[in-house]
Amino acid sequence: MITERHTLESHRYPLDMASLVSKDYQNLHLAQDFLHTDYDATIIAQAALFHWNSYLSTEDENALHAFLAHARWLVEHEVRLDTDMGGWPSVAAHPDSYNHSHRLSSLTQGCALSVLIRAYILTHEGMFLAVARHAVQTFMRDILDGGVNTPVGKHGVFFEEIAIYPASHGLQGFLFGVIGLYDCANITQDADMESLIQRSLATFHDFLDEFDTGFWTRSELLRRQHSTRSELSIQVALLDALSALSQCTHCASLAGKWRDYQQRLDTQLRYAFANCRRQVGHILLQGMRNILFPQQRETVTDTAIARSSLRVCVPITAFPVTGGMRSVLFRIIQVTKPFWQMEYVTHFIGPNADEFLIHRFGTTSMSPWQFPGVWLYTCAGFFKLTSLLRNGASYDVVLLQDGIYTAAFGGLVAKLAGIRSVCIDHGNLSILESQHYRVERMKTLASTHWSLPRRLLARIRYQCYWPSLSLLARLGTHVVDHYYIPGAIGDGVEDICHRLGVPSSRITRFANMIETEKHSIPDATQRVAMRAQYGIAEEAMVIAIICRLAPEKGLEITLEAIGNALSSLPADTGKRLHILIAGDGPLRSQLEEDIRLRGLSEQCLMWGEASQEEVIGILGMSDIFLFTSWRAAGYPLTVLEAMASACAVIAATDSLATQEMLADGRGVILSVGDIAGTAQAIVQLVSNPQLCHDMGRSARSYVASQHSPDMFRRSLMRVVPS
Incomplete structure (x- = not known):
């Protein structure tokens, strides 16, 4: 049974797909055209939506037949990922991944959802709705479980255009995905689906300021690249569609603002200048990389694939020594064996270090706890890590162990070498604004039996030490890729990071691990x-x-x-x-x-x-x-x-x-x-x-x-x- 055309008009897809679908695919409309050709599911879904809108506009029966042929192709080529989950994986390159296997995409899943729901409305054939429900499950599940969502904060969720970690938070992929969910939820009235949509929209609103540069938009938040002009046009159309579906006045207002970016001369000039500056910066960075670390990135990629494991460098102030840092690191070692190979770069080597591969740098006078030693420490760490990379160390990740000292030198070297850096801050960023910490240091100084001139000199050095910490922390925020910080959201750490210029998308909070089995209760x-x-x-x-x-x-x-x-x-x-x-x-x-x-x-x-x-x-x-x-x-x-x-x-x-x-x-x-x-x-x-x-x-x-x-x-x- 085919639904009457006047009923279908209310289900017109809110985006004109003509700009996304090539002429060849627009003309590909007969079912037999699909039998001997391996097409990309994204193109098939977008072409189907093009034909759907074309049918509603022209009443051309060929367009209707083409739409149904595309929809049935999606049903026939669904890859079942679990008993109740399915989708259309494809090969997609990711800038921070060495694994280019088939991955799901929220863009593909969302477009396919929109197609399948319209096919169900048109024909009332249950197979379309059944496959759509399978596709919805990919939005319900974490990427680690085969889905396309990434958890954000306590209850937030974002749908990823490339379902792989680290998440890129692509804008178009999210918008296509959530529109597909809206299409499905309007038919099924599923409460869990509606809850998921609201959680994702809350997360999206938290990230909106990061997508908006004030004169243009970013296409994603990992590399933070500006959108192309065509991408911005699509983003505006998608945001208009989302504002209509969600009745969100903020999204509607933002869509108007982004539309103005396309029309104003000053924003287009700023966009052109920003692109030029980024290209020049990339050329300069690549030149420095080639000089400092010849063939480093190629070596890293090749060896990572060959090993099927990650080689991780851990810059840390002292190791192994008793304390919170060592405890967290031991837990990391425990949960990553045998997938990680870890090396340590440190200023002080503690006892019982024989089982670890540790590289020492600096002298005893290069302490990070006072001025000017903190700068000597930073420089020594920079030269040591640079030397290791120049002499054949092929690290895949630099896992920094504080947000000030190692973040400054380790993050800078990682940025120059093109290696991802992740900073686990164990409370160091909090001391930047802690008056209690400064009073504590002064009390310790006052309790010493030093001579008066020596104590006065120490006080002067402290007056130089505090701004030095702030400078190092700010350097770190410009070069570190991601901050991975233990604690609870709302404890003030995010506020400190934001004041230093670290956006929310670059911060992940985590809960420390405990093996309760080891803490057996004695009878x-x-x-x-x-x-x-x-x-x-x-x-x-x-x-x-x-x-x-x-x-x-x-x-x-x-x-x-x-x-x-x-x-x-x-x-x-x-x-x-x-x-x-x-x-x-x-x-x-x-x-x-x-x-x-x-x-x-x-x-x-x-x-x-x-x-x-x-x-x-x-x-x-x-x-x-x-x-x-x-x-x-x-x-x-x-x-x-x-x-x-x-x-x-x-x-x-x-x-x-x-x-x-x-x-x-x-x-x-x-x-x-x-x-x-x-x-x-x-x-x-x-x-x-x-x-x-x-x-x-x-x-x-x-x-x-x-x-x-x-x-x-x-x-x-x-x-x-x-």
């Missing part, structure tokens, strides 16, 4: 035996504190709160309280003296530096974990480890990520420096062991589901070349 017998080794009674309530013994860890808050809690607890309960302090650092002797003066020596055990296995053991025999750091960036790993070990966590911190982890009764969250609140929380948990137990179990369950190795691996795979 009652095992726990008694573990405690007995350190003279801790079976019925004791044990508080664990694991951190570097440094000023920023807020240990003065810890001891004051414990002292106040003991004075509030009944004497017999207070005697059951034991404190394990694991870690080492510059405040150890001062901390030991404070413990003695407060009369806590019998209840406090100073463990010293603890290995990973010892940390797991300490947490396994503890009931409560105390975290009072003045500065906490991202997801503090010690808190995650405590949660994985089913400890009840008390955290006095302003870290949004920590607040989210401990929400809904999974822990106790307090303001930074809240001594009274920390003491009260200790009293509450020590007095109620069942509450302590329930809180710990809830925390462990949360970590197992939200911070798994698989989630971390998937997050990492979204920012590196495939």
Whole structure:
């Protein structure tokens, strides 16, 4: 049964496809023309839409037959990707990928959806709707799962013109895709599809400012190239269509603004100048690349394909040393074996380094922690990494380990060499605007026994150090390709990045990984035996504190709160309280003296530096974990480890990520420096062991589901070349 033509008029495709379809394909309209020719699905779908609109305009039956022939070609050539998912993969080159296999495209999928839905409306044949539903599933799924969407932020999603990571965020591909979804949703009234459309539109609106340069548009956000004149015309038409479908006044206004770009002389001159400047810059960069790194890119590409693995260079201030950076790196090593081969470039090599391939640079005077050493450090790192590349190192990715020091020299070398750089910032960017950090450094300086002239000189050097950090961070933002930062959206890191000039599309937030299987919960017998080794009674309530013994860890808050809690607890309960302090650092002797003066020596055990296995053991025999750091960036790993070990966590911190982890009764969250609140929380948990137990179990369950190795691996795979 064929639907009446006057009913079909309301389903006219909103874009004139004549500009996208060549004359040859416009004339290709008989079904037999398809039998012996391998055509591209994108061209077939766009040609079908051209014939559809042509039929509605001219009532030419040949155009109608051509449309149906194209639609049936799509049905016959659907590639089933899963039991309920199908599409039309094609070979598409990606600038940051060495894998040129067949990939889906939101542009192709969206155009095909629009064709199939119109074919269903025309003929009422179920096969068209069934294949359309298969195509919709590709929009529902992550690229890693065979789909065309990439997650953005907490709930956002963007449809990719080339379904491969790192995502390019192509404008046309997204718009064609979402229009296809609208066509399907209007027929099926599927709630999940409508929800997906709204999530994608919210993400699209977040990115709109990045597509608009103020005088022209960008075609995509990976290379951030300006659109051609023909691309801009198509974008305007697509945006007009989207504004009509979504009833979005902002999209309609923006379409008008972009239309003006095409007509105004000043914007066209700026566009021509920007293109000329980009071409000159590309020529100069290519010339420098050929001089500094002859045949580097060709070597990288060839060897990456031959190895079927990525060779990753990791510039880092010190390695291997205890701390958050090393913990994150070890987790990366764990989830990327055997697909990554990692080398390290560092200023300081720590103990137990034999199992790693480490390249050292600089001298002891080239410290990044003071001026002018920070500039000497940066220059030394630049020359070392350049030397490695010139002497045959063929890195595919440079994985920088802070947003200031290594981002500056490592990002610059990677940019010159044409290698993708990804920066994992572990809180360094946050210290740029942290007055507390500066006060902390001044307090440390004041506590030294240096002579007055030496302290004055150090103060002058600090006055030069702070602007040096800002300059290095800004250099990094101009050369680093992507920022991969632990933490929760809304914790202020995005704001800092935006002020430095890093757009949202170049920032990915991730959750640190914890293997709950390694943090096994000892049974009652095992726990008694573990405690007995350190003279801790079976019925004791044990508080664990694991951190570097440094000023920023807020240990003065810890001891004051414990002292106040003991004075509030009944004497017999207070005697059951034991404190394990694991870690080492510059405040150890001062901390030991404070413990003695407060009369806590019998209840406090100073463990010293603890290995990973010892940390797991300490947490396994503890009931409560105390975290009072003045500065906490991202997801503090010690808190995650405590949660994985089913400890009840008390955290006095302003870290949004920590607040989210401990929400809904999974822990106790307090303001930074809240001594009274920390003491009260200790009293509450020590007095109620069942509450302590329930809180710990809830925390462990949360970590197992939200911070798994698989989630971390998937997050990492979204920012590196495939």
